Structure formats: C-alpha cells, structure tokens
Amino acid sequence: MTPLRISIITPCLNRRDMVAEAIESVLAQDYPDFEHIVVDGGSTDGTLEVLARYPHLQVVSGPDKGLYDAINKGIRMAKGDVVGLLNTDDIFAPGALHKVLDAFAADRAIDTVSGGAEIFEDTPQGRMIQHHFPGHSHGPLTLERITGGAVIFNARFFRRAVFERVGPFDQGYPVAADRDFLLRVYRSGVREAIVGDIVYCYRQHPGSLTIQASNPRALDLFDELMVLSGRVLDETDVPAAVCRACRGWHDRLAGAALIYAVRTGQIGRGVHFAVRGTTRNPAWPVRFLGQLAGAISRRIGGNPNGG
Numbered sequence: 001m002t003p004l005r006i007s008i009i010t011p012c013l014n015r016r017d018m019v020a021e022a023i024e025s026v027l028a029q030d031y032p033d034f035e036h037i038v039v040d041g042g043s044t045d046g047t048l049e050v051l052a053r054y055p056h057l058q059v060v061s062g063p064d065k066g067l068y069d070a071i072n073k074g075i076r077m078a079k080g081d082v083v084g085l086l087n088t089d090d091i092f093a094p095g096a097l098h099k100v101l102d103a104f105a106a107d108r109a110i111d112t113v114s115g116g117a118e119i120f121e122d123t124p125q126g127r128m129i130q131h132h133f134p135g136h137s138h139g140p141l142t143l144e145r146i147t148g149g150a151v152i153f154n155a156r157f158f159r160r161a162v163f164e165r166v167g168p169f170d171q172g173y174p175v176a177a178d179r180d181f182l183l184r185v186y187r188s189g190v191r192e193a194i195v196g197d198i199v200y201c202y203r204q205h206p207g208s209l210t211i212q213a214s215n216p217r218a219l220d221l222f223d224e225l226m227v228l229s230g231r232v233l234d235e236t237d238v239p240a241a242v243c244r245a246c247r248g249w250h251d252r253l254a255g256a257a258l259i260y261a262v263r264t265g266q267i268g269r270g271v272h273f274a275v276r277g278t279t280r281n282p283a284w285p286v287r288f289l290g291q292l293a294g295a296i297s298r299r300i301g302g303n304p305n306g307g
Helices: 019-027 047-051 067-077 096-106 160-166 177-188 218-234 240-263 267-280 284-300
Strands: 006-012 034-040 058-061 082-085 112-123 126-133 156-159 192-203
Touching (some): 006 096, 019 034, 034 067, 082 160, 177 218, 218 267, 240 284
Parallel strands (some): 112 192
Antiparallel strands (some): 082 156, 112 126, 112 156
16 A cells, blocks of 8 residues: 655744754654644754755745744645644654554545643753643544644644645634644534654743743733634534534633733733623633632642633
C-alpha cells in the first residue's frame, strides 16, 4: 500500500533556540512521505539561519497577521493527504506519524485522528513531564470537549479535505480560532479515530503561546470564546444540542471570566463580563452563584483548578 503523504505545518517567529529540536523530531519519525512547511513571520534572531541548515524544509518568510494567518498560509501550500501542526517549541513523540497515518490508512472515511499528548518542562534536573493526556481521555470530538474540555489541538491530525470542506482558521479569533475550527468540524459531521499512545509533546515555558503556568491572555481568551458561543446562539437553524451546549458554555465563560478578573484585580473587566452574561441570560446571576460556590469549594479542598 502506498503511504499517505503528510504535510507538517510549523508557524514560526524568533525561535532560534528551540526550532531545531522540533524539526529533528519530524526527521526522527523515519516516515517515508512527508513535507515540512515552516511559515516564518519575519524572524530577526537567527531563526532563519537555523532553518537554512535543513534543505528539506519549505520555508516562507515575511510579515503575517498572526499565528492562524501563518497556519492558513501553510495549509494553502500543503500537498499532503493529511495535515498536522507542529509548534516551534514542541516535538512529536517517537513513532507518532506512523501510528497516526496507519489509523488514516485503515479507513478512508476517517476525517481526523487524535492521539495522546504530554506537557513537559525543561528543568535543571532534566526534562520533567508535567501533565499526561492519553488519547482516549481527550480524543473524542464531542460538544462537551469543544465547549469546556482540553482540546489538545496539535495532537489532532486532519485530512486536507477537511479544511476544504469547513474552511480555514478564522483570524477573527486570534486566540480561540482552534475552538471555532473544531466546532465547525463537529457540525460538518466528522469520522474520527483515536490513537491511545502519546503522539505530541508540548513544551511549557514562559514564552509559550499555548502552554504556560499562567496565562496573561486569559481574559482575552474568555472574551473571544464568549463572542464565539454567542455567535452560534445568534445563528438560525442551529441544532438543539449545539444550542444547549453553547448556551451553557456562554454562562460558564462569563462566570469564569468574572472570577478570574476579580482574582487578578481587573474589576472593571469583571463587571463587563457579568453584564454580558446577564444580557444573554437573565438567569445567569443565579447560575453564577452555583459556579462561584463550586470554585470556592475546590480552593478549600486544595484544587483551585478543578477536578
């Protein structure tokens, strides 16, 4: 059987010290048919010199409109049957591409394959695994996962035809375009396969755009997700299950944003989120009290991040 071709897309900006490890993790897969497209936003720190050491790369460099603009450029360039995303500060796990592509090859009707992921941190004591997400724990692309769980997006691979069917990432969501894309994929009808093994490894470090110990853009993310869920609720002919999920999502987001804003001393923004929650759902204050009680209970129990 002829191997499926995979296009790996890496958005890049000033990652001289980390990008080589990402590239090497692709080469170490020893997969016979791949292309690796690096879309650089105009690095000035020596990143381009590092990339030049790898002649197999397809590198395009120039100004872009952010992360998802860069990814969209890569998708337009892609010629593979399957598309995977790899951040410059992350790595693929050993054997990941063989496992993922075998799952695609086993059933031509499969649109997406998801695998497990790890979050690691480089410390003076060596590389430490901070979190572990087996594929079956986060993989199923459900409304509950999209509207509240950890989507672990880069551990998901898509047939290129999926992007042709549902469209590119929406740059109107600079932080939350991945959730918007997954919601569109879900609503389009999707056939999914799950690889239980770890396929993707996220690096936690202060400069990470996706994995950080604390997120300075948390309120921006809450804001975008509320816009997204509200947009779906304002559409006509939305399936009842999607409508229920997005209504509950909007309520929870308003509450979580208010709690986070108060915690971080951003009272004005907190009031703004409360007003939005109440405007969309007059019963929101009552629901928020229950959400607040749950948050307090988790903190008292020593688990401020929930279960």
